[in-house]
Amino acid sequence: MSIEVKSFDTLRQASEVLGGSAQYIAGGTLLMRKVNYGDQSFNQLVQSTDPALKQIQSQGDEILIGAGVTMSEIMQHPQLQFLGEVARSVGGPAIRNMATIGGNLFAPRPYGDMATALLALDANLHWASGQQQSLEQFLERSDAARDIVHSISVRQPPTGAFQYLKVSRVKPKGVSLLTVAVLLNRENGRTGNVRIAFGGMAPEPRRAMAAEQALQGASLDESGIQRCLAACTEGMAPADDSLASSWYRNEVAPVYLKRLLLQRS
Ligand SMILES: Cc1cc2nc3c(=O)[nH]c(=O)nc-3n(C[C@H](O)[C@H](O)[C@H](O)COP(=O)(O)OP(=O)(O)OC[C@H]3O[C@@H](n4cnc5c(N)ncnc54)[C@H](O)[C@@H]3O)c2cc1C
Structure with missing residues (x-):
């Protein structure tokens, strides 16, 4: 099957032709793989030079x-x-x-x-x-x-307030078994606003809200973060795939979150 590529000066024009058999292409690292594997679900690629x-x-x-x-x-x-x-x-x-x-x-x-x-x-x-x-x-x-x-x-986060960790089996460029990202502000030596997100722990990146609540106002040390670690897999649905079982991801998520949180104290 042939693929038609259409280019538009503005994103607005490009978005008007999307849907049905037309897909928007950006860097193409995922979409071109689909083309090469003979994906028949689209026959038009739409790009923009906006x-x-x-x-x-x-x-x-x-x-x-x-x-x-x-x-x-x-x-x-x-x-x-x-x-x-x-x-x-x-x-x-x-x-x-x-x-x-x-x-x-x-x-x-x-x-x-x-x-x-x-x-x-x-x-x-x-x-x-x-x-x-x-x-x-x-x-x-x-x-x-x-x-x-x-x-x-x-x-832009304050210096040192944002932390990120990717866990993969192949280094340096393997795909992630899980990722964890934390945005944490301190107020008077205690944690203020906290956002914790996991990748690989649900079909899409997901916030660990119970863990965020448990960390609010806590001290950033072993005992202060215990409740947060215990709650961090609440509401998650980790993948069970060739990289790792869901059991394993549930076990290691608190371990990596702990590493990330204590790095900063
Ligand atoms: C060998 C290899 C290794 C990779 N390693 C990683 C990795 O370590 N971590 C990781 O996160 N990803 C990885 N990827 C996946 C991928 O490269 C990235 O996720 C990348 O950011 C996808 O962006 P793209 O511009 O190439 O998307 P494309 O392939 O152009 O598009 C992907 C999808 O997103 C849609 N899309 C793209 N841009 C927009 C937009 N602006 N608005 C609406 N829809 C849009 C397209 O329509 C399409 O459905 C890897 C891929 C490969 C092939």
């Missing part, structure tokens, strides 16, 4: 990142250093040169490492249609209407 896809703009402590910005570009950008480690953990150099931050939001398990980090950072999505939505709402609704993410906005 410059907004490549913008990186800051307003105060908020940064707007175009959905077409690649992992390599994130690693090199001085204002995106807080995401540098996350971007570096995605695939190898060839993948990072193509893989976009926007495409990562749609990447199925075991992918979506950047999406997990952005969930902990409470990112917002800006769609080509002009609508806005939190990443959390988007991830909760798998039936989301087909549109194109134009950009992602995120608040």
